[in-house]
Amino acid sequence: MGSTRTAAGAMSLQPVIIQWGVSSYSGWGVNGLNIALNWIRDDLFAPVCSMPVRTEELALSPLEWQRMGGFLRNSAAFCEQLAPHPEQEIGVSIPVLRGLGNNLVGSRSVGRTVVTGQPTVGVCYLEDTALTDEARERAKACTEILAGSTFVRNTLEGAGIACSRVVLQGVDPTHFHPAPRAGWFRDRFTVFSGGKPETRKGQDLVLLAFRAFARRHPDALLLTAWHSPWPASARSLDANPALAPVEFLPDGRFNAAKWATDNGVAADQVIDLGHVPNADMARILREADVGLFPNRGEGGTNLVAMECMACGVPTVLSANTGHLDLIGDGNVYPLTRQRPVLDQGCDGWGESDVEEIVETLETIWAGREAAARVGERGATFMAGLTWKRYAAEIAEVIRQHL
16 A cells, blocks of 8 residues: 555655444444544544445544545555455555454454554453453454553453553544533433443443432433444343333334333433434533443443543443543542442443432432532543544554554
C-alpha cells in the first residue's frame, strides 16, 4: 500500500490497518471510527479498515465525510485485495491494530482473513477472566498488547500475559459535554439506562430497581437505549427468575418497552429509543436526571457511562471490573454492595444490590443540587478522557516500532 497525503498535501502519512469494523452503533465500531477520525484530523497515520465499511452505519458530519473520503477508498481497495484469500493469514509490512476479546480471540478481516503486521498491536477488551494456554499462544502474535482497563491488565498479567500499558477509551467532547437541556421531560425524573442487552450489562437489575422506585414516584421515567447489532444476547437476561421473559419484535429486535411493561412498569413510565447513532446520544443523555449502570462486568470502562459523565449527568456505577477506573472522589454514585458472581470466568465481577440501587435513586431524587455537583465532578473527570488522547496514545505505541 502506498503512502497517503493530508488534505494540504504537505506530508505523507504511514498507513495503519484497523482490523475490526467501524460503525456509529456499537462499542468496537465507535472505538475504531474515532481512532480513524482522530488520526486523520491530527495527521498521525492514514488508517485503513480491513473490514468492509458500510456507509449506512456511519453518522458523520458533512466535513467528516469529506475528510474520510481517502479512508473509505483505501479501505475498500484493501478489502478487494484480501477478498481472494479467505480464511488465510497474510503478513504485511505496515502496522496492524488487532482487537482482542475473550481468551484473546482476535478480530479478523474480510473473509475471516487474519492480517499480521509490522508491528501487530493488540487492543484488548475482555470480560471472561478464564484465560487458557490458547490465549497465551495467541498473545505471542502481538508485538504489544494494550489493555482497555486496569481490570483487563490485571487479568492478563495474572495469566502470565505481558501487557505494555492501559489505554482507556474516550469520548468526543464536541458532542459529550455539559449543556442546557431541551426540556423534553421537564416534569419527569428521568433515569437513563443504555448498553447491549445482556445479563452482563445488568438491565434486569435496572428493571427491578426502577419498578420499585417508580411505584413510589409517579413522575419517574425509564429512558432506555438497550439495542445492539446482536439482539439475541438479550435472551441471557432470562437467567433472572424474578422477571418475565424478554420479548422481541417481528424483525428480531429486542422489545425493551414490552419487556418492561410485562414486568410491572407502567407504559407511560418507559421510553425505548431504539438504535441511536453515537453522535446523537449527547442531546438525549442531557435530558436525564441520572444514568444507571449496575453492570456485572465490564472489560472496558463502559463507553455509555463515560458519555453520561461527560455530559454532567449524575451517574450510578457498580463498583467492579472496568468501572473502577471511572470511580473517583465524589464524581459518581458507586454501588459498593457487590456480591461475587460465582460463574467460571467471572473473577472480579459483581452483583449489585437492588435495594442499594433504589436507595441511590431516592438520594438523587431528593437531593437534586447535590446530584448536580456530582455530575459536575464527573464531567471534569471525563474532560481528560477523550478519543483524541486515546488515538494519540495508540499512535505513540505504534511509532515506537517503526
